[in-house]
Amino acid sequence: MLNNEEDNIDNYIKNKNNQGGFTTPDDYFVSMSKSILLKIEGKQLGFETRQGGFMIPDSFFENQKQIILNQTTHSKAKIIPFYNKMALKVASMAAMLMIVGFLFVHSIAPKNTDILANISGDEIINHLEKTDISEELICEVIGQNNFSKKDTDLEKYLDEHVDEDLLIDDL
Amino acid sequence: MAELFNEHEIILLFREESTKQKAFVKILDFYQKRVYWHVRRILVNHDDADDVTQNTFIKVWENLQNFRQDSKLYTWIFRIATNEALSFLNKKRSSTTSSLQEYETILNESLIAGSYFDGNAIELKLQQALLLLPDKQKLVFNMKYYENMKYEEIEQILGTSVGALKASYHHAVKKIEEYLKCN
Structure with a gap:
């Protein structure tokens, strides 16, 4: 009898959960810890988790997360902003250098009139003496197409326009 | 135990190519639900909120590299989400003005019909x-x-x-x- 009572007390002590007879709903502490964690997360940003009656489909957030990751981190078609392309930067730089270079060279290159201005009269005469210039070329340069090629005409022209004394002095 | 979220650290991780993906997953884990519910309350409709939440995080992925940290990361993300939701709402409204029913009336009916609403x-x-x-x-x-x-x-x-x-x-x-x- 005494032994039976002792066994009952032992069983009671072993089985009791030190709550003084109070009980809790099944899995209460699991759901409570989840609830506390949600509240802690929310409190970090000052949020609460009231949703005002709105519902979402099962596993919605897991599926949505996967969709977002597929469109971003797992996307094969990598999004590269146009303005970040190294090739474009290099090409732009090269084009810019070419334009600047062309303008620079063009600005320092002497014009034909500048070249002629720097050549002395004697140099031109020497050059012309060494060069065999045809009558056609002279006609072309001075723009007189009606210039006569006949010797008689030339003599006549010289008689009329050239002072013989002056010519003799020069010679 | 909920992992602490250090947004400065997350941004630094995101800027490193090797840890970028890991950082983004952390951002997603931390903000996805909050952004969804924020957008859902603006748009009411679940599918619309889903679309806008996805677009918000795609924009975060594309632009976080250039985030200048003038504000907190979470206010920046919520600003994107709010702007996305409001422009979506305006598009919806303008597309339904041809009909006699205003967009808000449609939303009211969907609430009464109980599509994803159990309040x-x-x-x-x-x-x-x-x-x-x-x-x-x-x-x-x-x-x-x-x-x-x-x-x-x-x-x-x-x-x-x-x-x-x-x-x-x-x-x-x-x-x-x-x-x-x-x-």
């Missing part, structure tokens, strides 16, 4: 009252009442002064009270 009678009435508010008042009310944000945080997200936000919230509460009394 009690009071919650339904509150949502119906919110549909009648101007966008700004609705936003401020949601962010204060449901998301428990501080006015200073809402100010950073919406770019409206604290005084104007307080006035908006006050007007919103008055209108909701009147609606609940009359219906």
Whole structure:
């Protein structure tokens, strides 16, 4: 009898959960810890988790997360902003250098009139003496197409326009 | 135990190519639900909120590299989400103006039909009252009442002064009270 009572007390002590007879709903502490964690997360940003009656489909957030990751981190078609392309930067730089270079060279290159201005009269005469210039070329340069090629005409022209004394002095 | 979220550290991780993906997953884990519910309260419709939440995080992925940290990461993300949701809402409204039914009436019907809404009678009435508010008042009310944000945080997200936000919230509460009394 005494032994039976002792066994009952032992069983009671072993089985009791030190709550003084109070009980809790099944899995209460699991759901409570989840609830506390949600509240802690929310409190970090000052949020609460009231949703005002709105519902979402099962596993919605897991599926949505996967969709977002597929469109971003797992996307094969990598999004590269146009303005970040190294090739474009290099090409732009090269084009810019070419334009600047062309303008620079063009600005320092002497014009034909500048070249002629720097050549002395004697140099031109020497050059012309060494060069065999045809009558056609002279006609072309001075723009007189009606210039006569006949010797008689030339003599006549010289008689009329050239002072013989002056010519003799020069010679 | 909930992992602490250090946004400065996350941004640094995101800027390293080797840890970028890991950082983004952390951002997603931490903000996805909050952004979804924020957007859902603006748009009411679940599918629309889903689309806008996805677009928000795609924009975060594309632009976080250039985030200058003038504001907190979470206010930056919520600003993107709010702008995305409001432009989506305006597009929806303009596409339904040809019909005689206003967009808010359609949303009200979807609430009554119970598509992804299981709120009690009071919650339904509150949502119906919110549909009648101007966008700004609705936003401020949601962010204060449901998301428990501080006015200073809402100010950073919406770019409206604290005084104007307080006035908006006050007007919103008055209108909701009147609606609940009359219906």
